[in-house]
Structure formats: structure tokens, C-alpha cells
Amino acid sequence: MTATVSGPAALLRAARTPEDGLHEGPRLLRRLPEGWEERPYTLFDIVPQARTIGAEIRGVDLSRPLTEALRGELDRALLEWKVLFFRSQHLAPDQQRAFARNWGELETNPLLATGSREDVVRFDKGGAAAPTFENVWHTDVTFRERPALGAVLQLREVPPFGGDTLWADMAAAYDNLPRAVRDRIDGARAVHDFIPGFDRFYGPERLAPFQDLFPPVEHPVVRRHPDTGRRTLFVNTSFTTHITGMDRDESDRLLRLLFQQAHVPEYQVRFRWQPGDIAFWDNRATQHYAVNDYGTRRRVAERVAITGDRPY
Numbered sequence: 001m002t003a004t005v006s007g008p009a010a011l012l013r014a015a016r017t018p019e020d021g022l023h024e025g026p027r028l029l030r031r032l033p034e035g036w037e038e039r040p041y042t043l044f045d046i047v048p049q050a051r052t053i054g055a056e057i058r059g060v061d062l063s064r065p066l067t068e069a070l071r072g073e074l075d076r077a078l079l080e081w082k083v084l085f086f087r088s089q090h091l092a093p094d095q096q097r098a099f100a101r102n103w104g105e106l107e108t109n110p111l112l113a114t115g116s117r118e119d120v121v122r123f124d125k126g127g128a129a130a131p132t133f134e135n136v137w138h139t140d141v142t143f144r145e146r147p148a149l150g151a152v153l154q155l156r157e158v159p160p161f162g163g164d165t166l167w168a169d170m171a172a173a174y175d176n177l178p179r180a181v182r183d184r185i186d187g188a189r190a191v192h193d194f195i196p197g198f199d200r201f202y203g204p205e206r207l208a209p210f211q212d213l214f215p216p217v218e219h220p221v222v223r224r225h226p227d228t229g230r231r232t233l234f235v236n237t238s239f240t241t242h243i244t245g246m247d248r249d250e251s252d253r254l255l256r257l258l259f260q261q262a263h264v265p266e267y268q269v270r271f272r273w274q275p276g277d278i279a280f281w282d283n284r285a286t287q288h289y290a291v292n293d294y295g296t297r298r299r300v301a302e303r304v305a306i307t308g309d310r311p312y
Contacts, residue, residue: 052082146310
């Protein structure tokens with residue numbers, strides 16, 4: 001007997017993709033918050049590097065003190081593009097610190113190696129150097145009650161190839177979550193702890209003394225940016241351990257889905273470094289990923305971080 005076909009749907013067998021995961025297809029790529037007035041920049045040229053995140057700033061010498069007007073335009077560019085790139089600045093550590101202090105007090109991090117000052121973190125990689133925060137998407141120091149507002153990173157020595165850094169727009173990541181997922185996480189809180197991010201390369205004897213200094217903290221799963229009001233996804237693989245009040249298996253499944261959002265190429269910008277280049281990013285709205293693909297070749301960077309506010 002020959003089967004009858006009543007319509008196109010009869011030709012398809014029942015099938016579906018998993019509910020939790022990343023799917024192909026177009027995405028909403030909105031760079032600015034709703035109602036934000038876009039205005040031209042008058043004190044420098046800006047060259048976008050991706051659709052929603054990342055812009056190169058041209059015509060600014062960061063070794064010179066910022067005027068109030070220039071600081072205001074750079075701040076607006078940071079809010080609109082989330083990470084700013086400045087080529088060939090070659091700042092001394094104190095000049096780098098002075099630039100960052102235009103946005104607030106500088107923080108120290110006793111868990112990382114320092115440079116010439118205690119608020120300058122130095123990453124000296126290659127050869128026998130121990131691995132640290134590379135090859136993992138993360139937002140800096142979310143294990144603090146007041147995670148960093150942002151950071152200013154300068155590459156002092158660059159390998160002949162590799163060693164790029166990527167940033168992901170976590171406002172775009174939130175915008176593109178399914179409505180059912182957003183309904184689950186709006187208002188939810190998650191626990192952040194420094195230990196998961198550091199026990200990959202430090203032993204218990206190194207970490208144990210810091211447990212009282214950095215106890216676990218709770219932050220919103222979705223935070224509102226204090227300057228733009230925009231919702232951003234605020235969990236990351238390095239430090240977020242579980243969602244408060246949720247069954248552990250359910251929390252793990254949901255966090256895996258949320259962690260994956262940083263991996264979407266449409267939300268990302270990738271920067272190829274040259275010696276003396278500066279990146280200044282908004283830590284409240286981004287995650288970043290340092291690519292360790294340069295083997296034994298040397299890569300030296302120095303970073304200063306700006307103290308932030310308590311997420312809400």
C-alpha cells in the first residue's frame with residue numbers, strides 16, 4: 001500500500017534541537033541603549049572594529065593629561081563601544097596609571113604578579129612562565145563586592161604571531177537570550193568565588209590565606225549598567241559557581257547556557273597587538289579572552305584596573 005501525503009508537514013519526521021544551547025541564525029545587534037542619542041566625536045577620530053563592540057581611537061596622545069572635554073568624549077566612546085584601542089602609545093607605568101585614574105581609584109590584586117607599582121599587574125608569559133588568565137572567557141574580579149569598573153592594558157612585548165585578545169559584548173548576549181531564559185534570570189542572583197578561577201594554576205597553600213580576604217559574594221545574574229541603564233549578562237566561567245536558591249543540577253545547566261553566550265562571534269571583537277598598544281575596556285559590560293597560541297615566545301603586558309561599584 002502506498003502512503004498518502006496530506007501536506008508538506010507529513011513529509012517531516014518529528015525532530016527538535018535541544019532547548020539549552022546556541023543556535024544558528026540572525027541576531028539582534030544593538031550597539032546603543034534604547035533612547036541613547038548618538039552624536040559625533042569632535043576631539044578624535046573613531047574607527048569601529050566590529051558591529052557592536054570595539055573601536056580604535058585615533059588622534060589622542062595618552063601620555064598627556066586629559067582635558068575635561070576629552071575625558072568626557074572618551075567616556076562616552078567607552079560606554080558606546082565598550083572597549084577602546086589606542087595604537088603605539090608606549091606609556092610609562094605612571095603615565096598608564098594617570099590615564100586610568102581619570103575614571104577612579106586604582107585597585108590592587110594580591111593574587112597576581114605586580115610591576116613597578118602595587119596597582120600595576122604584570123603578565124610576563126612564554127617559556128617556563130606559569131599560565132594564568134588565558135584561554136578562558138571571564139570578567140575581571142567578579143569575586144569582589146565591587147568588581148572593577150574597567151581596565152587599561154598595554155602590551156610591552158608582543159610575540160611574532162598570536163597572543164590576540166577578544167572581548168564579548170554581554171549586553172548583546174543578554175538581548176539575544178530567549179524570552180523564557182530572560183524571565184528566569186531577571187532578578188536572580190549568583191555566587192562568585194575567586195577559587196575556581198585560580199586553582200587551575202595555584203595550589204591550595206597559595207590560595208588558602210586569601211579565603212578570608214575574598215569570601216564568596218553574590219551579584220545579580222543580570223546587572224544594570226550604572227551609566228547607561230542597559231541590562232548585561234553578568235556571570236562568567238572563572239568565578240561564578242552557582243545561582244542562589246536553585247537546585248545544583250538546574251543551576252549548572254543554566255549557567256552552562258549563559259557561559260556559552262560569550263562564544264558567539266557576532267558579539268565579539270578581536271585585537272591583534274603591536275608593542276605600545278593600549279586597550280581600555282568597560283568591565284561592567286564585557287568579557288574577555290586572552291589567546292595563548294604563541295608557544296614559548298614571550299608576551300609581556302601590564303594592566304591597571306579601576307575600582308568599580310556594587311552591581312545591581
